[in-house]
Amino acid sequence: MSNIRHALSVKRSDDFAKWYQEVISAADMAEESGVRGCMVIKPWGYGIWERIQRLLDERIKETGHDNCYFPIFIPLSNFEREAEHVDGFAKEMAVVTHHRLIADGKGKLVPDPQAKLEEPLVVRPTSETIIGDAMARWIQSWRDLPLLTNQWANVVRWEMRTRMFLRTSEFLWQEGHTAHADQAEAKEHTLRMLEVYRACAEEDLAMPVIAGEKPENERFPGAVETWSIEAMMQDGKALQAGTSHYLGTNFSEAANIRFQDKDGAQQLCHTTSWGVSTRMIGGVIMTHGDDDGLRVPPTIAPYQVVILPMLRDKPEDEALLSYCEDIKTALKTETAFGEKLRVMLDKKPGKAAAKRWDYVRKGAPVIIEVGGRDMDNGVVSLLRRDALWAENGKPDFHSPGKDAVAQSIPDLLAEIQNALFEQARARRDANIRTDITEMNQLSEHFDSKHVHPGWVEVQWCKPTGDELEKVVEQLKELKLTVRNVPIGAAPVDSACIFTGKPAVERIYVAKAY
């Protein structure tokens, strides 16, 4: 349908990276801040984050966690305690060294040498160490376990290369931290939270994911096991959308998190940590966006229904507005997904037709336009953002009756939510190859001019150490990475694609963000 005049100037198929940036600015989600790698999240983008936050927070609380808040500054000595952890994060830290500025006599302010901190503070890149410190104080006995905490916070990682929402120097997230009496319980909890993330991604964000364990080389610094949910973006690349780590006793040893067991003996706790960030929003864009902008799943849309009166700056406007208010009032009494509908009546002066495209770009799930003729006929003009265009290349308006429209919206929103998920799942499934068993097939698949090579499921022998390094190098030449070892995969039935040894598990291999 090439005669359609799309709402964006760049198409996904022409330049995916540029398209991604255009969606963010056209949907008015975020903008550059002037500070390297940091962004201003605008109301529509932040509204989506608030929705994700709220829905995920409920799920986290349902699994027994309480929220708390720890300082953004971590004493350097505290951070230094876990060697691998330090190794992983040291090169991307923001460090506070002074607590006062002083005029330099040339009209500038400089850090006052007199005000140098005795011990530098690092801006948290994650909070295992400072929370571990607290856990050591909070936990005395087996009766204090399990300790289940979570915090919503910002963190800073001095990234070399940043992209809005996907990798920013400062980002918002949720980090859960738990302590358990033994390994089995801690591991079980790691998987329980991974499942919470899967449900949140698939049910709340309508973003299909594959849950599995990360290979050794992709582990979180200091973790014994790292698990992830991986989503396929529309360009076929993988996005790690959430991680859950079993930390063993590494952080307990570093921070001395111990408890007295029933027999009176001192034991180290087994801890976990898990996080999901504003990166999820990047995932939503690249999962549901189209050539007209964003499409927000109704569960996380700041407004699920936007009403646009076709104002003419004439006396008749008053009746039209009152007609629209009726619709809004009726909608407000409805519920969808167990919550009240979120409805906006845009009364701002301006052409409805022009405003319509603003909301199309923002991806409001349902747009209701109302003009004088609708009013006369007792109907409204309704657009589904997920199915915008009719066969004739024009916006596909529906005309439900005014009195019936409110009641129909909850079902419609559920249908849209489902349609978005199914579209994404079908696309993902169509872009996973499972028939590749040889390295040359793999290079051919990813070398060829395939615009959309997607993911490949292969079998491997789960190498470790140097042997794994070799595999990672081979993959790197093709710009590929091992995404994860999916939970619940079929049993292996062939040789390792990299070494020829008997395979022990299946893995997903893909280009990644």
Place this chain on the structure above:
RNA sequence: CGGGACGUGGCGCAGUCUGGUAGCGCACUACACUGGGGGUGUAGGGGCCGUAGGUUCGAAUCCUAUCGUCCCGACCA
């Protein structure tokens, strides 16, 4: 952090090579027309050309530094 490109009204760009104090499209404001679709016309408002130094009678334009952005690479829960 290496290589490349770039930074000019809100957005997208021209002007930079060949110095002479800024222009286009969209958006914006006002009025009029139009009126079921992102409309038309007329008239306007808004920029010390990222920032700081330097060269020059004179700098968006030349030189230096610096900050930021994008692409490629290295790195990366």
